[in-house]
Amino acid sequence: MKKIPSNKTFAVLGLVAACATVLMWSRQDAQQQSLGAPGDAFAASSRASGSFGGASLRSVAHAAPTPRNDAQAKLGGGQLLEAVQWLAQTQAANASSSTAATTGAAASGSSGSAQGAAKQAISAAAQIAALDRAGIPRRFREGEKVKVNLDLALSFEDVQNPSLLDRATSTLRETLLAAGMQATQVNGSPVLEALVPLAKLEWVAGLQSVAQVSLMKMSQTAVFSDGATASNIDHLRTLGNYDQLAENLRRDLRGESLNIAIIDHFGNLNGEVAALQAAGEWPRNTAAEPNKITMRALQGQAFGHRGAAHGNAVTEIVYDIAPAASFRVYDSSGAADWVSAVQDAANLDAQNVSQGEPRSQVITASLGFDLYGPGDGTGTGSGLKGLYDAIEAATRNGVLVLNAAGNEAQKHWDGNSTAGAVANVRQDFxxxxxxxxxxxxxNLGADFGGCIPVGAFSAEDQDDFExxxxxxxxxxxxxxxxxxxxxxxxxxRWADAVRRNGRVITPAxxxxxxxxxxxxxxxxxxxxxxxxxxxxxxxxxxxxxxGVFNANRFAGGGKFGLRVVRKTAGANNFLRLMIGGYYTPQYAQAERSLVHPADSASVITVAALDAATSNLEAYSSRGPVLAAGGARPNGQAVGNAKPDMANFANVDTVSYGDNEFNGTSSATPHVAALALLGLQHQRQLTNATVPVLPANPTEQQRAAHALALRQRNVSLAGSVQDSLTYxxxxxxxxxxxxxxxxxxxxxxxxxxxxxxxxFLSALYDPAYRGLLPAQANPLPAGQKSYDVLHGENDTACSDAVAQ
Ligand SMILES: [Ca+2]
Ligand SMILES: [Ca+2]
Ligand SMILES: [Ca+2]
Ligand SMILES: [Ca+2]
Known part of the structure; x- marks a missing residue:
């Protein structure tokens, strides 16, 4: 098999990019290996001369920024506020020097417009310098612009009113567009995703309809394929040859006439898609099958613009298992595009109203957001409300929706807040x-003595070790x-002691x-x-x-940790921390580490097993979902026990290489593709009851037919999920x-x-009788009732012998 070149090392988001929002998961130790042992020469990336310059040097003591007005108070009290205030400082400093510069320019006869252009250029550079100085990673930036979420100042009741919510978000969006900025609504959520020049950030925060501004929440990928073999897929394929089916309906299950949607981070900067298609690893459109695959790019971008191999590998897995299906693949980044993808695949409008039969019968996402909602299976109160609502609406339109559990089990801590009647109390972990x-x-790993690399010289290392x-x-x-x-x-961070004349002035x-x-x-x-x-x-x-890290790549190593301060006297809460990137916290808690929306009752949540041993992968996020509002749960939630089931990681893909695709990301598309084949099987068995639209139908007949189809799709999806669970x-x-x-x-x-x-036990369940032809009453001699068939198959399924 031909290998597709990919920037595998850190395309794997789950671990690496630690986007505040969407997680991709790839394998941690593989990443650490790429660092090499402490002190050895990492693959040398050349040292960009002077690239860690004065801009990043600052005094030892960090003075927490103080907002100077109401607008600044909405900037989160951290990096965004720092960047805005630093920019203001440099602008003030430049104002005096630019007077002199202008005089000089005038004397040398420069044109006014050239000065204007120069000033603008300085301004952009100053904005970038301020973003650098605040340590804001490149994934949140485009030049001098920063990617932010704008939470709207709406009450809970306002958010529940769809037309009011839509009006409020579209009004704010239009205000930003009129000011020359990009902004996108997240259908159903009280939030906008916006790209704002740093110099305009305070103005945006000052808008009355804006409640708070924060770095944009981005999905992460849950990454790591032999899974098809390990899942005994042949047992499933041959179910299509069931001997009680009419001959003309029998076939090996391969996904014929069904569609699967894959929402992910894709890569196509160097012709990866064409190469995968040429190698027979990806679906492609032909004269015979012009709609085999539909690729959706992000607004204003080419498909695969990020160069992430993750979605490519996920699609390889699905195509392996369901090669005769058709595909819709959606490139994704934040919440807005994910919601739109679900709505498009499920054939819903922006208000989640069904527009007819779903375009895709199965939707799968090996993505997740770290800690961006209550974690109680809903998006209530959060910017993810629209995503939870869209997924639930998709299931009501008869779609099976799957999500990776997440790879956060070792990167999560939770606990009760430290008690006390006073304010400003530090958490006792x-x-x-x-x-x-x-x-x-x-911690980066056992080999690094609690050190993490700092002052990376290359932009790539800066990104990776965020x-x-x-x-x-x-x-x-x-x-x-x-x-x-x-x-x-x-x-x-750990600061060394400051000495003067041999005496310690400030202790470490x-x-x-x-x-x-x-x-x-x-x-x-x-x-x-x-x-x-x-x-x-x-x-x-x-x-x-x-001496811990390669001096050609990093200025040195630092020690870092997290501290939590309870500011409100007497507040008593259940706290959670999730850590991004390669790092694991000293105090960790594997339970309750699901990402969003893996906690939704409307998704099938998939955990990861090692393909060779079936042992749970240590990173695989655990249930249960939290109690209402994000409180500590008491056991599994009734009707929403998580995760739903497990499948294999550490699998081979062309995109990543042999055994390299690891994470709940690789486990999930296996289950998604198997669900598609399961659906094909249940459809074969229930073909006789497909509702038929009468000739020359009335409006009423059309509506009744659409409703019957929808109910049927919901029942089929339910029976498939039950079958897989059995x-x-x-x-x-x-x-x-x-x-x-x-x-x-x-x-x-x-x-x-x-x-x-x-499968038959699920199909004969009383809940799904509508899928089956009515039985004659009394039953003809020798025919078994559906209840009897249900019982017999249930027993046979339960008695299955371990393979
Ligand atoms: Ca203690
Ligand atoms: Ca706070
Ligand atoms: Ca409260
Ligand atoms: Ca068990």
Missing amino acids: DLSAAGVDTVNRL VSATLGWNDWTNANNLTDADYRLELV GWVVATQSDELQNGGAGQTPLEGVSFIPSAATRTAECN VAGTGGNDLGVAGFDSSYGTGRLKFHAQSQAC
């Missing part, structure tokens, strides 16, 4: 140990609650490197979230990490603790010899 353990250290974290707590705005418990998230200790402190005081549109995404500069290094719970597939558990869910989706019985 270890209640079992005496003293207040206020710093939750971030430090990011999100804090959230259970104080979401809803019908009975305002967001008014205030916390602050501090990213701290933890100092704040940057922080996030959004307002939480009950104002409309506020959310209980704080987040940092930070590129550590050379100035953050410590002598304790000297297979995953039988024949030796129940792994870990006996019965459903929060690691494997029901169990491993590996088809066994009694899989046919499991």
Whole structure:
């Protein structure tokens, strides 16, 4: 097989990019390997001379920025505010020097327009310098512009009113467009995604309809294919040859006449798609099949503009299992495009009203957002409301929706806030140990002694070793609650002692490197979230990490941790932290580490197993979902136990290489493709009851026919999900603790010899009788009732022997 060149190392988002929002998951240790052992020569990226310059050097003590007006108070008290204030400072400094420069220019006869152009150029450079100085990663930037979420100042009731919500978001969007900025609505959510020049950020924050401004939430990919073999797919394919089917209906299941939607991060900067198609690894359009694949790019971008191999590999897996299906692939980045993709694939309008039969019968996403909503299975109060609503509407239109569980099990901590009647209390991360353990250290791995590389010389290394974290707590705005418990998230670093004449002037200790402190005081549109995404500069290094990292690539090493400050006296909350990138926290909690929207009851959530051993992957995010509003749950949520089932990671793809595609990202498309084949099977068996539209139909007949089709699609999807669940719970597939558990869910989706019985058991379930022709009453001699068939198949499925 031909290898497609890809920038594999860090295209794998899950681990790396740690986008505040969408996660891609790839394998952590593979990433760390690329760093090499401590002190050895990493693959040399040439040192850009002077690229870590004075701009990133700053004094040891970080002075938390103080907002100077109401607009600045909406900037989150951290990096955005710092950047705005630094820009103001440099502009003030330039104002005096530019007077002199202008005089000089006039004397040398420069034209006014040239001066104007020069001034503009300086202004853009100054904005970029201020963004650099605040340590804001490139993924949030385009030149002097920064990608932000604008939360609208709307009450809970306002958000529940779709027309009011749409009016408010479209009005703000038009205001921004009129001012020359890009802004996109997230259908159904009280938030805009906008691209704003730093110089205009304060003006935007000052708009009355804006509640708060934060770095844009982006999805991450959950990354790592032999899974098709491991899943015993042949057992499933042959179900299409069921001997009780009419001959003309029998065929091996390969996805004929069905469509699957894949929402992901794709790569096509160097002809990857054409190469994969030429190699037979991807679907392609031909004269015989002109609509085999539909590719949707992000607005204003070419398909695959980010060069991420992730979605390419996911599509390879689905195509392996369901080669006769047709495909819709959607490039994704934030929440707005994800919502639109779900609505398009499910054939819904922007208000989630069904426009007819779904374009895709299955939608799969190996993506997720870290901590951007309550985590209780809903998007209530959050910028993800629109996504949860769209997915639920898709299932009501008969679509099966799948999502990766996430790769965050080792990158998550939660716990009760430290109690007390006073304000400004630091969180104790270890209640079992005496003293207040206020710093939750971030580690790169056992080999690096608690050090992480700082002052990276190349832009690529800066991107890869970004430090990011999100804090959230259970104080979401809803019908009975305002967001008014205030916390602050501090990213701290170890500062060496300062000596003068051999004497210690300032002892070594933890100092704040940057922080996030959004307002939480009950104002409309506020959310209980704080987040940092930070590129550590050379100035953050410590002598304790000297020699740990390759000096050709990094200025040195630093030690970092997270501190949480409860600002509101007496506030008592369930706190959660999620860490991005390669780093794991010292205090961690694997349970409850699902990403969004893996907690939705409307998705089938997939955990990851090692393909060779069926052991749960340590990174695979665990259930259960949280209690209402994001509170600590007491066991699994009724009707929404998570994850749903598990499948294989560590698989081969051309896009990543042998055994390289790891993560819940690779497990999920296996289940999605198997679900598509399962649907093909259930459709074959129920072909006799497809509702028929009468000739010359009346409007009423058309509406009744559409409704009957929709109900049928919902029933088919339900019977497929049940079938997969039965297979995953039988024949030796129940792994870990006996019965459903929060690691494997029901169990491993590996088809066994009694899989046919499991599918029939689901089909004959009383819930889905509408799919079957009515039986004669009394039954003809020798014919079994559906109830009897249900019971027999249920028993055969349950008795399946481990393979
Ligand atoms: Ca303690
Ligand atoms: Ca409250
Ligand atoms: Ca706060
Ligand atoms: Ca189990």
